[in-house]
Amino acid sequence: MALVVEKLGKNYQQLNILRNLSVTVEKGEFCCITGPSGCGKSTLLRLIAGLESSDTGRIIVDGSSPSPGGREIGFVFQEDTLFPWLTIKKNITFPLELSGMKREKREELAAYFLRLTNLQQFGGHYPHQLSGGMKQRVAVARALAYKPKVVLMDEPFAALDAQTRNYMQQQLIELWEHEKLTIVFVTHNIDEALYLADRVLVLTGRPAGNRQEFLVKLPRPRQRTSLPFVKLREQILSLMAN
Numbered sequence: 537m538a539l540v541v542e543k544l545g546k547n548y549q550q551l552n553i554l555r556n557l558s559v560t561v562e563k564g565e566f567c568c569i570t571g572p573s574g575c576g577k578s579t580l581l582r583l584i585a586g587l588e589s590s591d592t593g594r595i596i597v598d599g600s601s602p603s604p605g606g607r608e609i610g611f612v613f614q615e616d617t618l619f620p621w622l623t624i625k626k627n628i629t630f631p632l633e634l635s636g637m638k639r640e641k642r643e644e645l646a647a648y649f650l651r652l653t654n655l656q657q658f659g660g661h662y663p664h665q666l667s668g669g670m671k672q673r674v675a676v677a678r679a680l681a682y683k684p685k686v687v688l689m690d691e692p693f694a695a696l697d698a699q700t701r702n703y704m705q706q707q708l709i710e711l712w713e714h715e716k717l718t719i720v721f722v723t724h725n726i727d728e729a730l731y732l733a734d735r736v737l738v739l740t741g742r743p744a745g746n747r748q749e750f751l752v753k754l755p756r757p758r759q760r761t762s763l764p765f766v767k768l769r770e771q772i773l774s775l776m777a778n
């Protein structure tokens with residue numbers, strides 16, 4: 537198992553954010569998590585990343601507890617988190633440099649992931665010269681260059697227009713298949729979850745706990761207008777409306 541989250545509980549002062557939340561993700565699985573707004577999805581990802589600690593329960597990534605900033609987790613956030621004063625290539629190599637990786641290896645990984653994300657001509661550009669979609673592709677390349685065991689993605693395409701978002705979803709599926717990634721992807725968008733995921737976990741309203749999970753066994757690339765896709769979407773939407 538790539539990720540095991542067991543009976544997690546988290547409070548902020550008096551506020552109970554997560555209660556008894558359990559999630560397991562297999563190696564190579566694409567798992568989407570959705571739930572009502574403000575229920576605690578981002579909090580869950582921060583706990584998995586080791587950026588905060590839980591009050592109860594435990595988290596195991598690839599057999600051990602995650603360490604803050606550890607290389608077992610890659611994180612892609614919703615907002616643009618690139619360093620504006622660094623070139624695209626430097627944005628990818630800088631965290632690798634901090635982790636002590638040799639220059640030659642850093643350059644090799646940056647070139648590989650720039651190529652995979654179709655950004656090979658933009659290594660020398662600065663973030664402000666790129667579109668929103670391109671910047672998120674850099675963020676994905678930066679997260680993957682670490683070769684993390686689990687990639688956490690928190691609404692990474694939410695700020696993009698619909699067409700770019702669809703393109704990014706296609707690209708992400710190709711990357712996931714090619715690199716055999718394990719991905720935990722938070723989204724409000726059921727269509728996005730069904731396009732991407734092997735399994736969709738629906739959380740309860742705050743405090744977030746397990747509500748229901750849906751296996752998505754549709755072949756890829758998925759057709760958003762196909763009958764089984766539309767039926768699953770209706771099933772999840774009606775669950776969430778109640």
Ligand SMILES: Nc1ncnc2c1ncn2[C@@H]1O[C@H](COP(=O)(O)OP(=O)(O)OP(=O)(O)O)[C@@H](O)[C@H]1O
Nearest residue numbers: 548549551553572573574575576577578579580742
């Ligand atoms: N550091 C913090 N201190 C206090 N409360 C916090 C903190 N971080 C988050 N919260 C609260 O925890 C709750 C869950 O927040 P979180 O961002 O995890 O939810 P979410 O499901 O990701 O939200 P959204 O769907 O809007 O993206 C919210 O009510 C939020 O105000």
